[in-house]
Amino acid sequence: MSNPPERRVRGVLFVDYVRMARGKKDVRWGEHLEQEDLLLLAQKIDPEGWYPMETFERLGVAILKEVALGQLEGVRMWGRFQVFSVRKQFPTLVAEGEPRETMMRFGVLADSFFDYGALEVHAVDEDHATVFIRYQMGKVAEETASFQTMGFFEGLLEAAGAKEVHARFLSRAWAGDEKTVLDLHWA
Numbered sequence: 001m002s003n004p005p006e007r008r009v010r011g012v013l014f015v016d017y018v019r020m021a022r023g024k025k026d027v028r029w030g031e032h033l034e035q036e037d038l039l040l041l042a043q044k045i046d047p048e049g050w051y052p053m054e055t056f057e058r059l060g061v062a063i064l065k066e067v068a069l070g071q072l073e074g075v076r077m078w079g080r081f082q083v084f085s086v087r088k089q090f091p092t093l094v095a096e097g098e099p100r101e102t103m104m105r106f107g108v109l110a111d112s113f114f115d116y117g118a119l120e121v122h123a124v125d126e127d128h129a130t131v132f133i134r135y136q137m138g139k140v141a142e143e144t145a146s147f148q149t150m151g152f153f154e155g156l157l158e159a160a161g162a163k164e165v166h167a168r169f170l171s172r173a174w175a176g177d178e179k180t181v182l183d184l185h186w187a
Helices: 011-023 035-042 053-066 072-089 099-112 139-159
Strands: 008-010 050-052 119-124 128-133 166-171 180-185
Touching: 008 011, 008 053, 011 035, 011 050, 011 053, 011 072, 035 053, 050 053, 053 139, 072 139, 099 119, 099 139, 128 139, 139 166, 139 180
Parallel strands: none
Antiparallel strands: 008 050, 119 128, 128 180, 166 180
16 A cells, blocks of 8 residues: 655745744744654745644644634634735736736646645636635644635736625535535625
8 A cells, every 4th residue: 555645835825823833932943843854944945845744733823822822713814914915926826917817827837836736726717716724734724724715816816906795605524525515606
């Protein structure tokens, strides 16, 4: 029996987690993380590099507990802010005044963030998009990452000029559904 392929996340997303953890010097991260995670926290993170999803998952759950204090709305807001760092790395991601085109561009770039199909822009219309989320993590991490992703897409659409952005989950992997389906509408 062969081992499943390693799932990895791009450094441009991983570095935000590392910055947040490094910024909270009063937290004993070793209580939440494995030794290999702590070694990565001590390294310089390459935005172009690839990092293990297992570390990303443990860091995400630790940040939820220690930084967001269990508040998923705070995680969602952080997702909105993450758009800024992603745009620095991928300056052509946002098509100014064109939310639909921006979503299409993200669909093309999705595998640039995760190397195993974690995100898929499934359908895009002029004022609506559906995103499939399959992080394949534990329930707490899956829910947390999905709320962060919701915030990211809200921020991405607003950066492209969308107004009245509304997001909701049609299904939720952490609640037992096969995958999480994010439904986005805008004006």
